[in-house]
Amino acid sequence: MDQYAVFGHPIAHSRSPEIHAWFAAQTHQDLEYRAILAPLDDFEGCARAFFAAGGCGANVTVPFKLDALVFCDQLSQRARLAGAVNTLWKDAQGQIHGDNTDGIGLVRDITQQLGVSLAGKKVLLLGAGGAARGAIEPLLKAGVRHLTIANRTLSKAQQLITLFHGVESPAGRQACSWEGLAGEQFDLVVNATSASLQGELPPLPEGLLGPQSMAYDMMYAAQPTPFMRWAQQQGATRVADGLGMLIEQAAEAFFLWRGVRPPTAEIRSLLRRQL
Incomplete structure (x- = not known):
């Protein structure tokens, strides 16, 4: 075997x-x-x-x-x-x-399982660590219109913009600090920080999410994370955690190994019930 x-x-x-x-x-x-x-x-x-x-x-x-x-x-x-x-x-x-496979797992969860197209969307990625870095290329290749990377330390976000400069995509790209987000609004906000693990929330300004916006936390838990609760209070239409990302990145690995893409809907329901 x-x-x-x-x-x-x-x-x-x-x-x-x-x-x-x-x-x-x-x-x-x-x-x-x-x-x-x-x-x-x-x-x-x-x-x-x-x-x-x-x-x-x-x-x-x-x-x-x-x-x-x-x-x-x-x-x-x-x-x-x-x-x-x-x-x-x-x-x-x-x-x-x-x-x-982490980043493609994120994109597949959003586009295929949650049914949200990324084409032409203005996207905000929170954080500049490993989780954010793994998501950038798949987001750009999904056809987003503009990608903003925000981080407490601006220089780290700027480094990621430079690192991914060569990825072929028409998307505009920028880096900013938490404070630099004031006055902006996005179609999708992805939390790639570890704040949810500590039960915390990045110091985000008001107004980032509109009534048609989606918020996605890469972390998952039995109850909504602080970021998810904040997004709901901001009026986001769709709010999701990272359980689907976990499953979809595993499905991509399984495909690389076996050449077969497994179905994911039932295991998603099973794991959600177990939480």
Whole structure:
């Protein structure tokens, strides 16, 4: 049976084994998927042992996405631009390939599962860390009209604008601080900061969301996050968390490994009920 895994530390909380077992059952794929607690100081050794023992592919979660980037022999453009790898696989020649499926998972959740077109939209991306970096190329390639990256430290947002300058897209792009957002309004606001993990909210000005706007938090929980509650108070038409992104990035990894794109609607409903 083909072997797959997810590496992380901690890892017991991971939903990936459940998600991929469901994908395998739905697509009639014969595989086994397990969670591996990798040592904080030896991701490479743990991953090499897994692939040497016949492992076919793996997901990578915190804190090893940068370690996985260095571990790979071949990188996709998405992974190079994101500066992190969350999906690994070994080819017939023994080369380890790395990709980043987080951003495409975000876009697929918004466009396919939530039914919101990104074409021609004015989009605000909050944060300039790894989560934001992984989302930029897929958002640009989804046809957005304008992308603003906002961050507490303006220089970090400006660095991302420069980094993605070469991505082919007609979208206008700009960086700004939280204060620089005053007076702007967006069709979509994506929270890629870690504020929701601490039960906090970035210091956002009023008026960013109109009655036809959507707000999306990459974090997810049983109850609406502070960002989601703020967006509802601002009058956003659609508000969503990142559970769908988690599932869609997993579906993209499954497709890279098996060449089959699994259905996601039922596992989304199942996980939502479990929350």
